[in-house]
Amino acid sequence: MTGGGSEATPEPGGLRAALGGLTTRGRSFLAAGIAAAVCSYVLGQPDLLRVGLLLAALPLVCVLVLHRTRYRVAASRTLSPARVPAAAESRVQLRMENVSRLPTGVLMLQDRVPYILGPRPRFVLDRVEAAGHREVAYRVRSDLRGRYRLGPLQLRLSDPFGMCELTRSFSSSDTLTVVPRVEPLPAVRLAGETAGYGDGRQRSLALAGDDDVIPRGYRHGDDLRRIHWRSTARHGELMVRREEQPQKARCTVLLDTRDTAHPGSGPDSAFEWAVAAAASAAAHLLERGFSVRLLTDTGTSVPGPDGAGGAGGTDSADAAGLLLDTLAVVEHSEEEGLAAAYDVLRGGNEGLLVAFFGDLDEEQAAVAGQMRRRSGAAIAFVLDGDAWYRGPGGIRFATGQVPVAERLRLLRRAGWTALPVAPGDSLTDLWRTAADQAGAGERTGEGSGAAEDGASWTAAGGRS
Numbered sequence: 001m002t003g004g005g006s007e008a009t010p011e012p013g014g015l016r017a018a019l020g021g022l023t024t025r026g027r028s029f030l031a032a033g034i035a036a037a038v039c040s041y042v043l044g045q046p047d048l049l050r051v052g053l054l055l056a057a058l059p060l061v062c063v064l065v066l067h068r069t070r071y072r073v074a075a076s077r078t079l080s081p082a083r084v085p086a087a088a089e090s091r092v093q094l095r096m097e098n099v100s101r102l103p104t105g106v107l108m109l110q111d112r113v114p115y116i117l118g119p120r121p122r123f124v125l126d127r128v129e130a131a132g133h134r135e136v137a138y139r140v141r142s143d144l145r146g147r148y149r150l151g152p153l154q155l156r157l158s159d160p161f162g163m164c165e166l167t168r169s170f171s172s173s174d175t176l177t178v179v180p181r182v183e184p185l186p187a188v189r190l191a192g193e194t195a196g197y198g199d200g201r202q203r204s205l206a207l208a209g210d211d212d213v214i215p216r217g218y219r220h221g222d223d224l225r226r227i228h229w230r231s232t233a234r235h236g237e238l239m240v241r242r243e244e245q246p247q248k249a250r251c252t253v254l255l256d257t258r259d260t261a262h263p264g265s266g267p268d269s270a271f272e273w274a275v276a277a278a279a280s281a282a283a284h285l286l287e288r289g290f291s292v293r294l295l296t297d298t299g300t301s302v303p304g305p306d307g308a309g310g311a312g313g314t315d316s317a318d319a320a321g322l323l324l325d326t327l328a329v330v331e332h333s334e335e336e337g338l339a340a341a342y343d344v345l346r347g348g349n350e351g352l353l354v355a356f357f358g359d360l361d362e363e364q365a366a367v368a369g370q371m372r373r374r375s376g377a378a379i380a381f382v383l384d385g386d387a388w389y390r391g392p393g394g395i396r397f398a399t400g401q402v403p404v405a406e407r408l409r410l411l412r413r414a415g416w417t418a419l420p421v422a423p424g425d426s427l428t429d430l431w432r433t434a435a436d437q438a439g440a441g442e443r444t445g446e447g448s449g450a451a452e453d454g455a456s457w458t459a460a461g462g463r464s
Contacts, residue, residue, distance in 0.1 A: 018067040018166055026059035026163035033057070062159040066166050072100030073107070073128075075153050075170050083177045083321070086145050086267070086276075090176055092121075093137045094153065098128040108156040113140060114148045117176070140176065143267045145275070145328045148176045179324040180272075180279040183427050187288065188435035190352060190377055215239040250351030251290040253282045254341060254371075256297050259332035261358025263388050270388045270423075274356040275327055277381065277427045281354050282323045286316045290352070294323050298333050299340035302326045338367045345371050353378040355416075359385035360407045369414030379434045380411050380418040387422040 022030065033056025040049035078093045094111065098104050107125040121138040128134055142148065151173030158165045215231040218238035231239035255278045256262075262271035282292050294302045303322055345353075357368065357380055372378040384404045404420045411418040417438045419430050 015063075015067055018063050018164070021066070021164050021166040022059055022063065023162055023165055025161075026062065029055050029059045029163065058161065059163040062161060062163040066157050066159060066164055072102075073097065073104065073155065074099050075109075075155070075172075077111075077151060077153065077172070077174050079150070079174055079176055082175070083179055083324070085181045086178055087141065087143050087181065089139045089141045091137055091139055092150060093135060094123070095133060095135050096125065096128065096155075097133040098130060101130050103130055103132075104128045104157075105160060106158050108158075109136065110154040110156070111138070111150065112152060112154065112173075113150055116142050116144060117148055117150075142178045145178045145180050145272075147329055148178065150174045150176055177325060177328050179328045180276040182283045182324075183276070183280040185280060185284040185428055185431045186435075188432055190379065190435055190438055215241055249290045250293075251285050252293045252295050252345070252351070252353050253278050253285075254295045254297075254345075254353065254355035254357075255327075255330070256338065256356060256358040257330060257333045258297055258335050258337075258358055260336070261360070261385075262332065262383065263359070263385060268423075270358070270383050270385075270421075271332065273421070274358065274381075274383070275330060278356050279324055279327045280427055281356075281431075282327075283320050285352075285354075286320050286323075289316075292319065292323065294326060295341055295344060296330070296333065297335050297338050297341050299344050301344060338364050338371075342367055342371055351376050355380045357382045359383050362406075362410070365407050365410040369411060369416070372411075372415040377438060378416045379438065380416045381421050381427075381430060381434075382407055382411070382418055384420045384422045 033052045033054070036048050036052025036055060038052075040046065040052060074097045076095045076097075078095070080091045080093065082090070084090045092111070094109060096107070096109065104125075104127060107128065109121075109123040109125065111121050113120055117140040123136045125134050125136075140148075140150070151170070153170040153172075154167055155170070156165055156167045215228040216239065218227070218240050222240050226240040228239045228241045255274060257271070262269065262274065264270060266272070278294070282294060285292050303319065353371065353376070355368065355371070355378070360368065360382060368380065382404065386404060408418045408420060417434050419434055419437075421430065
């Protein structure tokens, strides 16, 4: 994948700025020339005046030459890829073109990159012929997700005598998006109660071929065997029987971003684990045909109340990209509780609910329990704050927390399938354990609840 390349020319600069590019050698020559001219006037030596004029004219001529040639190059940048997971590399290719009729002198390229991506890359081009081009490349890598600006590219021109160096910046820049790492999850069976096809459970038989009672007009490509002759005779035009179209199973991925609920910072912090886990769950469910919506504790919903995604097609890929781009820049919130998220969920049945909670107190655990009533199956991964807060040697950095066992008990009583998350836990193992517990609860009629119609959804997007 390539992207982000755009042609540009250096930003213009005045002659005064060009004079500011004189090197130490150039300034020395200019000062020596002026001193020689003054001495020739004081001493009455015309030959010394010629030497002074030559010394002073050389750096000025170099400035004029560089000043006139600074627009005669163009550059473009290509990122491959423009979106990478954390700790992965992206290749940046720079293309420098000489659009003038004369060859260039020595050029030095320097691309501006954030310090987190590494040192600023520098390249020296000895000579670029007329209408020629040069290509150079470097790699960038970040362990932290986010959006990083690359550029603008800086070009430093110098004359053969080293009298003047001019630095010009190109106007274009590109953005590298570092998204959370997505962990592949097993296609295990998750309980649920939403039928997910047609308008409700009563219309699920349409998958077996039942026809909608309302025909529609014939369209090019329709199967002639679907023509409804009675309606055709009534309307005077070809009418075909319309089949009920299946709707995607719905899922909401809830991410708790409260600053007070996630200890520590950095790539190995609890918050980064939760963000990466939410990205993995959303991508996995999109691949399995779910319509996925990302919801945070602030009430922000992406892509919207109706979700997005498809069964492994272009829509699914676009929805996954949108969710990953959103998670690439998600930050801690200043919310004190989960009330805003609950207000969004209380609007109706949300299908499957997968939540990644931070450190919960008793009050917020009760709010989370009420969310379960607005969804089908509900699976919660709860941060074990006591484990995350412990440093080397078992030193505990926080007090006053509700024990994780109590929080899990409150959630399970409300119908959640709840699992604790400790440092070093694998989401793949937790995902499989959640499916096992949900299946056991379904068989016993406890836990995350049996469905009203005995239906259950699988992570593969089907119904069993």
